[in-house]
Amino acid sequence: MAFGVKRQGAVLCPGCGKLVGVNDRECLSCGRRNPGLFGLAGILRFDTESVLKVLLAANIGLFLVALVLSVGAIEMRGFLGFLSPDGRILYRLGAAGAIPVFGVGKWSAVLSAGWLHGGLLHILFNMYWLWNLFPAVGEMFGTSRALVIYQVAAVTGFALSSFMGASGIAIPFLGGAPGITVGASASLCGLIGALLYFGRRTSSDFARQVWRYVIFIAIFGALVPGIDNAAHLGGFLGGYFVASRFGVYSPERGKHGLWALVLLAASAFAILASAVGVSPIA
Secondary structure, three states, X not given: OEOOOOOOOEEEOOOOOOEEEOOOOEOOOOOXXXXXXXXXXXXXXXXXXXXXXXXXXXXXXXXXXXXXXXXXXXXXXXXXXXXXXOHHHHHHHOOEOHHHHHHOOOOOHHHXXXXXXXXXXXXXXXXXXXXXXXXXXXXXXXXXXXXXXXXXXXXXXXXXXXXXXXXXXXXXXXXXXXOOEOOOHHHHHHHXXXXXXXXXXXXXXXXXXXXXXXXXXXXXXXXXXXXXXXXXXXXXXXXXXXXXXXXXXXXXXXXXXXXXXXXXXXXXXXXXXXXXXXXXXX
16 A cells, blocks of 8 residues: 655546546546545555555454463364464454344444454464455455455454344354354455456356355355354355446546545454453453
């Protein structure tokens, strides 16, 4: 991401994508007022490599923070549960699920839960797929829109998981999280949903390749205990929907960068507010 205030020269208008002067009062092409965003347009420029590094650093960093705060209570529950932070710490940092979202009313957890992980294998697996999927979605939709898809998918994924966990609706493999749930996999499934939309609009061969990912995730979730399939489904549907709203052939706009920054700020605030807030769970 390139940050900084630009006082002179030209930038792309957030409304129509045409070049405008930084200090122009109005875009001559679309009529948007202050298209140079008062010189702050540089903040909305994203490049995929930098954003990917930020996402990796944030996820890994928060996992390490959770482990440090869990000293003395780190769990070693077999292969899948090896090096797991204490569930109470994950709750305090913003885990989602029926208890925090519906039991306590911590709705911001749907923003924060996607940045937390429940074990070493959990985060290694998710970061591997983030490394592979995010650049592909960034190339097809633009980096800022890929970042929006990534974050909205977390919200839809954990909202569905929390609802299913609280509702008690009995659907095989889609029970949701009656307690707490965390992980970037809802966001990753959103990226896959975006890829599927792109493939359906552009290439049947590419769409078939993406469907293989979808089938693999579905089988994996059905066979491996403890997988939050409701979060996966919610994230996939959210990513597909947002990608369909962006479209395949429409250009990326400055407003998409603004949306991405707003969502990042909201996620950071949700984690901080949860961490410093008073929890009803001892």
